[in-house]
Amino acid sequence: MTHLYTNLMLRAVQTAAPIAARLNLPAHGIERAYEYGGLTTGPAGGFTPVTGGDHASLSAHCPALIWPAHLTGHPWDGGAEAWEEPHARATHVLNDLRARHPNQDRVALITHHDFAGALIRAALGWAATDTPPTFHLAHLGTALLNLPADGRVGGLEWLNR
Numbered sequence: 364m365t366h367l368y369t370n371l372m373l374r375a376v377q378t379a380a381p382i383a384a385r386l387n388l389p390a391h392g393i394e395r396a397y398e399y400g401g402l403t404t405g406p407a408g409g410f411t412p413v414t415g416g417d418h419a420s421l422s423a424h425c426p427a428l429i430w431p432a433h434l435t436g437h438p439w440d441g442g443a444e445a446w447e448e449p450h451a452r453a454t455h456v457l458n459d460l461r462a463r464h465p466n467q468d469r470v471a472l473i474t475h476h477d478f479a480g481a482l483i484r485a486a487l488g489w490a491a492t493d494t495p496p497t498f499h500l501a502h503l504g505t506a507l508l509n510l511p512a513d514g515r516v517g518g519l520e521w522l523n524r
Contacts, residue, residue, distance in 0.1 A: 364388070366464065369428070369473040370396040371415055371439040376425045378503075379473045383427035390427045390473075394439060396456050396482075398475035399449045401442030412443030450491030453481035457510070465512045476500040483508065488516035498522065 367388045369379035375397075379390040402413040417438035418430040444452075456472075464470055474482070480498035484491065486508045500506065500522070510517040 364471050365468045366470045367391065367427075367473075368393050368396065368460070368470065369425070370394075370398075370475070370478075371421065371431075372397050372402070372475065373416060373421065373424065375473045375475065376416075376421045376428060380425035380427070382471070382473070383425060388427065389429045390425055391429045392421075392431050392434075392439075393456060393459075393472070394431050394434065395442070395452050395459075396472060396474045396478065397442045399444075399477040399481075401444050403441075403443050410443070413441050415439035415441040449478055449481050450485070453478060454485045454491070457482060457485045458514075461510060461512065461514060476502075476504065479504070479506065483519060483522075486510055486517040487519060 364386055367379060367383055367386065368391045369375045371392050371394060376390070376392075383390040400410070402415050403410040404413060415438055418428070418434070422428045460470055460472070472482075476499060479500045481491070483498045483506060498506070505523045507520040508517050509520055
């Protein structure tokens, strides 16, 4: 692995910490790679948006965390969104990673299962939908995608649910 990315949700940052330490890599925060819906109070709170952590609080969990430059001095807004929006966001994250790594880099992204499924669909060039086939990754599930640098449709090499 040559590059490590994590979304800015606490659980993902905590997962990235030992990986970054073991591989001696920085963990680059990606603001838009969070789970469906973002941070909210949940059904009991009417899904009211909640602000995410800031660099100092999340760095306490992952000292290798590199905070997104455009958020310097600010917390992550938590990303609260309508349930339908993650598919377009997944395509954006995929295109951003491809632009950052046009060569033979081996990139890891720590994210959450529903968003990972949307990211896999985007990589395979499948329509943005929650209808089958879908991908459901369990906690600590992993997937290996082969993504051509020229933007062509990628391949799902393996999926460990």
